[in-house]
Amino acid sequence: MTKIDDVARLAGVSTATVSRALRGLPTVSAATRRRVLAAAEQLDYAVSPSASRLAGGRTGTVAVVVPRITRWFFSTVVEAVEEYLHQSGYDLLLYNLGGREQVRQRVLRTANLHKRVDAMMLVATPLRPSDLTALATLDLPGVTISSGSRVPNWPCVRIDDVAAARVATRHLLDLGHHRIAHISGDPDDELAFTTHLDRRRGYQAELKAAGLRPDPSLDVESSFTIDGGNQAATELLARGEPPTAIVAACDEMAMGAMTALRDAGLRVPQDVSVIGIDDHDLAGVLGLSTIAQPAAEQGRLAARMLLDPLGARSIGPVVGQRAGDPDTPVILPTRLVVRESTAPPRAH
Numbered sequence: 001m002t003k004i005d006d007v008a009r010l011a012g013v014s015t016a017t018v019s020r021a022l023r024g025l026p027t028v029s030a031a032t033r034r035r036v037l038a039a040a041e042q043l044d045y046a047v048s049p050s051a052s053r054l055a056g057g058r059t060g061t062v063a064v065v066v067p068r069i070t071r072w073f074f075s076t077v078v079e080a081v082e083e084y085l086h087q088s089g090y091d092l093l094l095y096n097l098g099g100r101e102q103v104r105q106r107v108l109r110t111a112n113l114h115k116r117v118d119a120m121m122l123v124a125t126p127l128r129p130s131d132l133t134a135l136a137t138l139d140l141p142g143v144t145i146s147s148g149s150r151v152p153n154w155p156c157v158r159i160d161d162v163a164a165a166r167v168a169t170r171h172l173l174d175l176g177h178h179r180i181a182h183i184s185g186d187p188d189d190e191l192a193f194t195t196h197l198d199r200r201r202g203y204q205a206e207l208k209a210a211g212l213r214p215d216p217s218l219d220v221e222s223s224f225t226i227d228g229g230n231q232a233a234t235e236l237l238a239r240g241e242p243p244t245a246i247v248a249a250c251d252e253m254a255m256g257a258m259t260a261l262r263d264a265g266l267r268v269p270q271d272v273s274v275i276g277i278d279d280h281d282l283a284g285v286l287g288l289s290t291i292a293q294p295a296a297e298q299g300r301l302a303a304r305m306l307l308d309p310l311g312a313r314s315i316g317p318v319v320g321q322r323a324g325d326p327d328t329p330v331i332l333p334t335r336l337v338v339r340e341s342t343a344p345p346r347a348h
Helices: 004-011 015-022 030-042 049-055 072-087 102-107 113-114 129-138 161-175 191-210 225-239 251-263 295-310
Strands: 061-066 089-096 119-123 142-145 156-158 180-185 219-222 243-248 273-278 289-292 335-337
Touching: 004 015, 004 030, 015 030, 030 049, 061 072, 061 295, 072 089, 072 119, 072 225, 072 295, 089 161, 119 295, 142 295, 161 180, 161 191, 161 243, 161 273, 161 289, 161 335, 180 225, 180 251, 219 225, 225 243, 225 251, 251 273
Parallel strands: 061 089, 061 119, 119 142, 142 156, 180 219, 180 243, 243 273, 273 289
Antiparallel strands: 289 335
């Protein structure tokens, strides 16, 4: 059986050069590539992906870290990333933190990680100062997605969460609502981190732009889940006069709020309008108005930005462009999707 060493000897080059030439990387001259291809054809050599990776000193694997894989946003991003990596000849090594400190320690503070992967992607993962120090020690190329902590010299792909919440709030204002509530993430929730702060800022900023003062009694915190949205809306209703509309920090919270409202005998949208942010897979089924974010596109673009420096071939088309400055996030657009859950307030 012909080995890569045989091709290298016949072509008069190193095995690493054979690997790069057969993968079509731009670091090999045209003349050398022709010599390698001729030798491979003469010896009837079929390139082995694992062998070419090892010859180039690469593992062919990318680590992807998520807080909780069961949530819609994370699973959607990971699926898109895995597809892109696979088409580019790379494997995905998934680390699901799941709130487990031992997993965080193993992933972010293990010196041997660089021997297992070529690069790392953090999806909306909050980082502590000690985590940033550990990542610097690992010295791996990386990219971040969404509103998790920024890593110096790593590019970031995300949406503008402030703007998304402003558009959601403006939609309700344009319908004629003035008593607009907001249900958001618990600041102690590991999944909330900066997202809930940005979306609350957007909600408050749009109210102020309309000449309305944000009412603290209409702002309730809970977890970024359907149950969390149900609990937040239930608490909101217990505080007295219900709002005519609710901006939820995510679609799952909006779904929970809709359930709580209906359990309380209130109709959506006749009595209370509800809008979320995300465009969850179930949003269309439930008729939920929302601000759609391109979760899959964020994953594909981040994968491309991560693999380009490694010499992997790009798979297109992918929305967005790589940032020239890694400290400047690439912001992908969101869009308002109006469905049956929002309507003008009922006339009294």
